[in-house]
Amino acid sequence: MHFLKWLPVKRLGTLLGSVGLLLVAAQPLAAQSALPPDTARAQRLPTVRVAGVRPDRFAVGSRRLTLDSLDLVNYRTGTLAEVLSARTALYLKNYGPGQLSSITMRGTSARHTAVLWNGFNINLPSLGEADFALLPATGATQLDIQPGPASATYGNGAVGGTVLLSSPVRWGAGWRAVAQGELGSFGLRAGTLEAGFSNEKLAVRTSLLYRQAENNFPYFEQVATGRVRRAQENAALQQASFTQDLTLRLGQGGELTAAAWLTDADRQIQPGIGTNNTNARERDQSRRLMAGYRHISSRHEWAGRVAWFEDVINYRDDVSGLSESSVRTTQAQAEHTWNFAPTATLRVGAEAQHFAAQVDGYGTQARTENRFSGFALLRYDPRPRLHLSLNVRQAVLPGRQVPLTPTAGAEWEVVQAGPQMLSLKASASRSYRAPTLNERYWRPGGNPDLLPEQGIGYEGGVVHTLAVPTAHLRLQTELTAYHQLVDNWVQWTPGASYWSPRNLRQVRAQGLEASSQLSWQSGAYQLASRASYAFTHSQKTQGAAYDSDPVGRQLPFVPLHSAALSVDQQWHGWQLTTTLTFTGYRYTDASATSFLPSYLLLNATAGRTLVVGPSWKLLVLAQGYNLTNRSYQSYQNRAMPLRHGALSLRVLWR
Amino acid sequence: MKSLSTLTSLPYRMLLGGAATLSLLACDPNNDPTPTETPIVTKSVFVVNEGNFLRSNSDISLFSKESNSVRNPLLFTSVNKRALGDVAQSMAIQDSLGYIVVNNSNKLEVVSLASFRSKATISSLKLPRYFVAASAEKGYVTETVAYGKAGQVSVINLKTNTVTKSIPVGMQPERLAVVGNRLYVTNSGENTVTVLNTTTDAVEGTIPVGDSPNSVVVDRNNNVWVLSGGKVVYNADYSIDFTRTTKGSLSQITPGQLTAKTREVEVNTSSPGRLTINGRRDQLYYTYRGGVYTLAIDDDKLPTTPLIRRSFYGLGVDPQDNTIYGGVGSFTAADKVIRYRSTGAAIDSFTVGIGPNGFVFY
Secondary structure (H helix, E strand, C coil): CHHHHHHHHHHHHHHHHHHCCCCCCCCCCCHHHHCCHHHCCCCCCCCCCCCCCCHHHHCCCCCCEEECHHHHHHHCCCEHHHHHHHHCCCEEEECCCCCCEEEECCCCCHHHEEEEECCEECCECCCCECCHHHCEHHHCCEEEEEECCCHHHHCCCCCCEEEEEECCCCCCCEEEEEEEEEEECCCEEEEEEEEEEECCCEEEEEEEEEEEECCCCEEEEEECCEEEEEECCCCCEEEEEEEEEEEEEECCCEEEEEEEEEEEEEEECCCCCCCCCCCCEEEEEEEEEEEEEEEECCCEEEEEEEEEEEEEEEEEECCCEEEEEEEEEEEEEEEEEEEEECCEEEEEEEEEEEEEEEEHHHCCCCEEEEEEEEEEEEEEEEECCEEEEEEEEEEEECCECCCCEEEEEEEEEEEEECCEEEEEEEEEEEEEECCCHHHHHCCCCCCCCCCCEEEEEEEEEEEEEEEEHHHCEEEEEEEEEEEEEEEEEEEEEECCCCEEEEEEEEEEEEEEEEEEEEEEEECCEEEEEEEEEEEEEEEEEEECCCCCCCCCCECCCCCCEEEEEEEEEEECCEEEEEEEEEECCEECCCCCCCEECCEEEEEEEEEEEEEEECCEEEEEEEEEECCCCCCCCCCCCCCCCCCEEEEEEEEEEC | CHHHHHHHHHHHHCCCCCCCCCCECCCCCCCCCCCCCCCCCCCEEEEEECCCCCCCCCEEEEEECCCCEEEECCHHHHHHCCCCCCCEEEEEEECCEEEEEEHHHCEEEEEECCCCCEEEEECCCCCEEEEEECCCCEEEEEECCCCCCEEEEEEEECCCCEEEEEEEEEECEEEEEEECCEEEEEECCCCEEEEEECCCCCEEEEEECCCCEEEEEECCCCCEEEEECCCCCECCCCCECCCCCCCCEEEEECCCCCCCEEEECCCCCCCCEEEEECCCCCEEEEEECCEEEEEECCCCCCCCCCCECCCCCEEEECCCCCCEEEECCCCCCCCEEEEECCCCCEEEEEECCCCEEEEEEC
């Protein structure tokens, strides 16, 4: 046990040492130069006539990782669970292929990650978290990950971090379309179609996805007679997604945006190894509609947005029967941005959310809840190389007091000499998480008196950038240390006759994040690579008297070490992408007694692009997953597939 | 949430359901002379750790009374190099063998008590709950089968470790006990005890008791004691309707009779459960209102004050010296077992696995 506990550290050292790409960076990186053929024209922020202020302008001093079309291109038929698992050092607790995937950022739980789509929180209001396996990668064209507390900027739940989904417009790109068909192991069949058009006035994008899989993959179970090979039962799925984005410029400063994202998943729920198969099945449907208008003048920007979401979860198994859940969320945001000096921007705004839940677990009557918040975000650059931000948000939740949640951040470009740049950054932030609808209304057990959780966090870091344009080389390395205390942490605990959530404890999460991004081009050869490592130390530090979990132990399902390395290479029409991820051991109980072993996963994609006409290209892709044939578990007692693969044919027009 | 709600409700669902309660009767005084008995000596305590639902992390912890320490917190897994299975519901012994009922893996694991090596796996059961051996050749296991439907008792040939037949009983059969050639099965989904003849496996009859009988013991006079939790009735909003929820009760059955004398507990705000008896088989223990209550088999009234003020997920009484073992079930961390003297004074505690729900003294 003692030896095993330390084994992952040694393995990690070997991994990083042999890779030699230690501890390097995290900004979007100049990946453009290495874009694969079908994305070379996509997703760059254009020099627009109407230049709005992006929300990340106020996120000074925070680490941020952007996954753009280069990262997403080979996951067209996949989900964000697959993208994040393969290309970042984030650990997603995965209950099987295509099954529930819940994220943990900076040592917190999935409820502490805010997931925003076009500025609106899309966490399921009942659970307060997102299942990343229900978010197809085609729903957005850009994924920004901002670890750390940022409730002032992103609102409720941005305690451990925030995942932002967006589809930035590239104006004047004309028509384009991509279609892809895929056949893979275990009955995987998938197809996507994406078509878009933009001129200088109108931009539209439509994407469709359908995929299905039997997921009858083999796995091994240890029984009395020895190790037996079994075929996974009850893990088939069908999934569909439809996205429609539209942006229309109106007059000189007006811009109208509308977007729809419909997702539908019909999943059998994979039973645990050696557990009773109750033929559990879940239907998850989300309908998300939003519309916004903004008007920008030389110094002012007004924006208003509304959204309507419906999230349906219908679960059925042989033991419990049917349990239905439907939550409708209506929300509105309004903000005004004032560039009152060339070096200073102020944004003030407000948000209102209305939830209407018809959930079997809450009883027959519908439950409604309103939440409000107001915010002010200030960005000030007192010197060209010094950036400051100060943000505050005040949330108003029903019947409960939420403290003011401010964030202060600073970035200082200390050295800028030739190709070298070194900057320092720091931020301090208070964050909050409102109790979820399940935590408040679930019968029995729901606790309407729960207090919101609060976090106070600090982070500091250094970023080094080496850019040699003549050699087409850019290397960015970032090292961040953080510390956060989360108070009133909610935990479900068994009572006399049922479980109930309570504000039980304080959790301290601290750690280090190191990442490095490299892009290099030499002749026809292009290389883009990202290495990242996270050390995450998260423990309960104090608890209520009736909280029996011990203090000072690493929280369950938070790996102490995790790392990821992705390498994208291109040469003439050939491309090769490899991703290698390491997930350290994870305790499965709060006493840090039992653990799941660490694992290393290697995936690779090889492809060849053929030009078949003036505006037509074909791309043939062979994808291999878990190439080392590792038998592993992401979540306790759920089988994962051994080595498997897929073949894709992509047709690109224009 | 889904799995959590299933997890939360599963153990408690066993305590719910049933119909009306019978009258309240005091039991007859017991005038039998006390026979001389050989003292019971126990050296080991097997703690059944239920584990987390769907995570197959149940196990048995071995506590040594000699060294006052846990010899092996994960006994089955470390000896057999594999998981015990999902939700270890209970364990019983017959001769030198242990029978572990693994509820959500639908199986019975047979182990040698000396080495704890697996001797056999009896699979294809239907949500099995509790096991009892009637002889060296024959055992019985209760099975839920499905909620809202009749459960069953399966007959196990202990020589071949196979199921020989299955007998339909009432809904959600729970603990069971053998007296002579009769088997008493508590049907927790209703208000009855099914009596089976262990020679013929025929149903001899059904005894009405209080709502939701969950546990059963046999006293030194071979009277059968059945504890019922009472039927919990919910409002439309899933809060408990205490105007219609029935009180728990303790019933006494004289062997050979198909009637019971039933006494109700004080209030319906808590469901009594986990009826246990001491080694002399003259003192009863059960959990109720966040505590442990005890009474002698010839007491006229049910106790109104607890012996121990602490709620337990598992309750055991050492037949050698009446030491009381209480298992605390947090289900999040390695849990604790607290030991008490027969007076209710705490002795010590030790750490076991997740969700200790029962104790076997050997």
